[in-house]
Amino acid sequence: MPIDITMPALSPTMTEGNLAKWLKREGDAIKAGDVIAEIETDKATMEVEAVDEGTLGKIVVPDGAQGVKVGAVIGVILEEGEDSSAMAAKPAAAAPAPAAPAPVAVEAPPPVVAAPVVEEAGTRLFVSPLARRLAEQAGIDLKTVQGSGPHGRIVKADIESASSKPRPTPAAPAPTPAPVPAAAAPVAPIPAPAAAGKDRIAALAGNVPYELVAHTGMRRTIAKRLTEAKQTVPHFYLSVDCEIDALLKVRAELNSAARDRYKLSVNDFVIRASALALKKVPAANASWSEEGTLLWQRVDIGVAVAIENGLITPIVKAAETKGLADISNEMKDLGARAKSGKLKLDEFQGGTFSISNLGMFGIKNFSAVINPPHGCILAVGAGEQRPVVKDGAIGVATVMSVTLSVDHRVVDGATGAQFLQAFKALIESPLTMLL
Numbered sequence: 001m002p003i004d005i006t007m008p009a010l011s012p013t014m015t016e017g018n019l020a021k022w023l024k025r026e027g028d029a030i031k032a033g034d035v036i037a038e039i040e041t042d043k044a045t046m047e048v049e050a051v052d053e054g055t056l057g058k059i060v061v062p063d064g065a066q067g068v069k070v071g072a073v074i075g076v077i078l079e080e081g082e083d084s085s086a087m088a089a090k091p092a093a094a095a096p097a098p099a100a101p102a103p104v105a106v107e108a109p110p111p112v113v114a115a116p117v118v119e120e121a122g123t124r125l126f127v128s129p130l131a132r133r134l135a136e137q138a139g140i141d142l143k144t145v146q147g148s149g150p151h152g153r154i155v156k157a158d159i160e161s162a163s164s165k166p167r168p169t170p171a172a173p174a175p176t177p178a179p180v181p182a183a184a185a186p187v188a189p190i191p192a193p194a195a196a197g198k199d200r201i202a203a204l205a206g207n208v209p210y211e212l213v214a215h216t217g218m219r220r221t222i223a224k225r226l227t228e229a230k231q232t233v234p235h236f237y238l239s240v241d242c243e244i245d246a247l248l249k250v251r252a253e254l255n256s257a258a259r260d261r262y263k264l265s266v267n268d269f270v271i272r273a274s275a276l277a278l279k280k281v282p283a284a285n286a287s288w289s290e291e292g293t294l295l296w297q298r299v300d301i302g303v304a305v306a307i308e309n310g311l312i313t314p315i316v317k318a319a320e321t322k323g324l325a326d327i328s329n330e331m332k333d334l335g336a337r338a339k340s341g342k343l344k345l346d347e348f349q350g351g352t353f354s355i356s357n358l359g360m361f362g363i364k365n366f367s368a369v370i371n372p373p374h375g376c377i378l379a380v381g382a383g384e385q386r387p388v389v390k391d392g393a394i395g396v397a398t399v400m401s402v403t404l405s406v407d408h409r410v411v412d413g414a415t416g417a418q419f420l421q422a423f424k425a426l427i428e429s430p431l432t433m434l435l
Helices: 084-089 129-138 156-164 193-204 217-232 245-258 266-280 324-339 413-428 430-434
Strands: 003-006 016-022 035-040 045-049 054-059 065-069 073-078 117-120 123-126 235-243 301-303 305-307 310-312 353-357 376-390 393-407
Touching: 035 073, 129 156, 217 310, 235 413, 245 266, 245 393, 245 413, 245 430, 266 301, 266 324, 266 353, 266 376, 266 413, 266 430, 305 324, 376 413, 393 413, 413 430
Parallel strands: 301 353, 353 376
Antiparallel strands: 003 073, 016 035, 016 065, 035 045, 054 073, 117 123, 235 393, 305 310, 376 393
């Protein structure tokens, strides 16, 4: 009997995904374990493996389909000896919507701020700020305008339409018509939500030309998670300056002797130092939960990597057990696959601590937003030459500023300070990281 291939749930919260492309075509033989398609989630593009053997009899959802619900049939496998007639005998499964891009949902305009209400003689008029201003400039009585927005709201298009019509000369009052029952009253047409949204956006910017770029699933997830983090996690921040001249010297010597086996970056030293500091101060390797504080027994460090239209944090697992060369090679592989959307789910979900490094962009210092469920994130700035005072004399040293963002529910100020103290000692004495 034909076997349905359904849209898999590639994460616990996934409800839909995009079918990026099929790697098999109709008529191709399939073995269990073969990669048959690529699915885009809100975080990455992931490969889907076949769990049954046979022939790909039909592709139900084509390449590029968006918003395919989890569990929807995306293809059909024919077992040995079956042909297309077997699919005709099989009860048809409901197919998801075709590959047309999903319309961008635009939030309805706030009823008070974006649409002032005018009350006159018991009549409530809903008017957008832009429409109200245009009406005042054109001398148009808003009571004579029929609103076409949601719930009869008067928008820009209504004012423009009223302005283009000839103004009738005052005439004798017409006889009052019989009242129309409320149920039979004409209902103003309601335009598509996007039209109202665009009108609201234009009003906010004072009619400045703009391009509306639809949010990707990743961008919506980033916005949701970071908004929740700032609203629910009580952040506090600790900063320290680290002299890295010795680190740069050791790095150059190790890279010179590497013979292409690895190429260490400053960030590799930061990851290694963070892991060792967390091992020395395990209370900083913690997360909040309603049941109690989670003290992690392993240091899994998520490292922020910028990708097109978003950000992802591939994880160096058990970083406290890995040397600089291992960390360097692993990060090179993770970073490359992150940018090409080829990370596996367990390679970017989870972790116990985060690092965000903007030093390569020349950023001196910054404060990062905590990435739940992590209890801390370390923001790393650029190393630069600065004047320093040693033994009462002014000298020059290469200094790197770092700022630790801390979830005060699980890590107190003293614990955060102890972590940074251990981190600074390791960074400024890089040979201790080789032991």
